[in-house]
Amino acid sequence: MNSPPPVYEIVQKSRLIPEGDLQTALAEFLSADALENHPSAEEFDDAFLAFLERDLLLNRWQISQLKKGRSRFRLGKYRVIDSLGSGGYGYVFLARTDDDASNFSVADSDGHRPYDRAIKTLIHSERHGERAVERFRRENEINRLFLHPNLVRLLDSGEDGKVDYAVFEYMDGKTAFQLVNKKERLPGHVASYIISETAKGLFHLHQHGFIHRDIKPGNILFSLRGDVKLGDLGLAVPMDTEKYRPLLGGDLDDYRGEHGGRSRLAGTSDYLSPDQIRSPGTPNVLWDIYSLGCTFFFLVAGFVPFPSGTSHQKLHAHLLAEAPDPKMYSPELPWDVARLISAMMDKDPSKRPASTEAVIKTLAPFAAGGRADLKRLLKESLAPGPKPQYEPAPVTRSVDDGSESVLLEALSSEITESLSSGQLSADVSDLDEFLPPVIADPAPDDAESGSSDGETSAPDLAAALAPLLWFIAALLLALFAVLLFR
Secondary structure (H helix, E strand, O other), X not given: OOOOOOOHHHHHHHOOOOHHHHHHHHHHHHHXXXXXXXXXXXXXXXXXXXXXXXXXXXXHHHHHHHHOOXXXXXXXXXXXXXXEEEOOOOEEEXXXXXXXXXXXXXXXXXXXXXXXEEEEEEEOOOOOOHHHHHHHXXXXXXXXXXXXXXXXXXXXXXXXXXEEEEEEEOOOOOEHHHHHHHHOOOOHHHHHHHHHHHHHHHHHHHHOOEEOOOOOHHHEEXXXXXXXXXOXXXXXXXXXXXXXXXXXXXXXXXXXXXXXXXXXXXXXXXXXXXXXXXXXXXXXXXXXXXXXXXXXXXXXXXXXXXXXXXXXXXXXHHHHOOOOOHHHOOOOOOHHHHHHHHHHOOOOHHHOOOOHHHHHHHHHHHOOOHHHHHHHHHHHHOOOOOOOOOOOOOOOOOOOOOHHHHHHHHHHHHHHHHHHHOOOOOXXXXXXXXXXXXXXXXXXXXXXXXXXXXXXXHHHHHHHHXXXXXXXXXXXXXXXXXXXXX
C-alpha cells in the first residue's frame, strides 16, 4: 500500500522539513514499510515519525507536538525547533531562521551552534493583560539600550498574531545555577572568572544608569565556549526615573512610590540586600553588588547564604544575621577572595566595594585559567551524574506582576514597620537555623596563622609539644613493660 501515513499532512503543514526532503523521506519510508505491517494507523504514524527522527529530520519535542495535532512551529521568520522551558511571562523556545534550513545546525569545535536563537514569548490572554504586554515590550526596549559582550543580546522582537516574542542569542552551556546544582560547588578560580565577567556586564548597566535588581545564578548564562553573560532585564530599573519616564510609563509609581504609594520590592529573596528591603524606592549600585556577593557565595559554597526558611524569614536574615564565612565551605579559597565575598555581602552598604569595577580589579589575579576550566566543567556537566550532596535552595524569580512580588511587597512593609517600631532587635540567635551547616574549618595561610605580640596560639602550642608528649608516652610504656616482666 503506497498511501502516506495520516500524520504526513500535519508534518507537511508544519513546514518543519523542506517539501523536497519530506517527499524523498516518504518515498524511502514507503519502500521499506507499509500500512499492512501495522495493526493501526496510529502505529503507522509512529513508525513514520520514528523514521524521520532517525534521519535527523525531526527531534523528539517536535514529534511530541505533531502527535498532538499541532502544526504551527513558526513565529515571524523564525522556525521553532525545541522547547527550552518557561519564564516569568511564557514559554522559551529554541529557534532558527530559514537561513539555516536544518533542524540540526552544524556545531563548531566547542559544540556551539551559531545559528541557534532563544525566543521568549508572551501570549495575549486574560492571564496576561495589557499591562503584562506593556512590560514585556518595555523590557525589550530596555534590552535595546545595551550592547556588551557580557550581556545577553536582544537580536529581534515582534508580534505574530496573539503572541509577542523577543529573540535573544542562545546560550547553550547552562546557567550558573544549573552548573552548581550539577557539580555541588565550583573551584575558586572558576567562580572568580564567572563573577568577574558578570561584573563587567553589570558595570556597563551601571554606567548607563540602570540597576539590574535580580542578580542570581539563574540569570548568569554560559556558552560552551566559556562565555559568561548576564541576562533577564525584566526587573531592571533606572536610577534617574525622570530621564526614562517615557520608557517606564505606568510602572514609574511602582519604582519610586510616587503619589503616596509604596515602592514595590522586587527580586529574589535569597539575594536581596538589606538596604533594598528597607528602601525599595531608592535604587543604587550597591544593591546589585550585595546580590552579586550572595551569588559568589553560592558558587563557592553550593548554597545561598541563608538557605532555609520562608521568604519572610530570609528577608529577616538578610537584615539582621551575619552572612557565613565562605572559607568555612570552600577551605581552598584564597583569603583575598573570601574577604571580597564577605565585603560584598556586608550589611553596611558603605563597607561594600564601591563599584563593580573594584570587584573586577580585585578578582583579576584569581581568575586565571577560569575560562578553560569552565569549558571543561560545562562539558562534564552534560553527562548524567549523582545528585549534589547539598541541594541549593530553589531559586524562584519574582516578577513585578507575580505572586511572590506581591508577597515581597507585603513583607517589606511589615519589616519596615517592625524596624521603625523597634520590634526587631539585634539578637539573631533565632536565625541560627537558617545558616548553612559547616563543612570544614578554614585553614589560614601561613602568613596569617600566627598571633600578634609574640604570643603562641593554641594550635601552634599543641604542635610544638607533640614530640615531647610522644616521648613521655613511650617512656611510660617501657617502664610498664619492665615492671610487668620483672
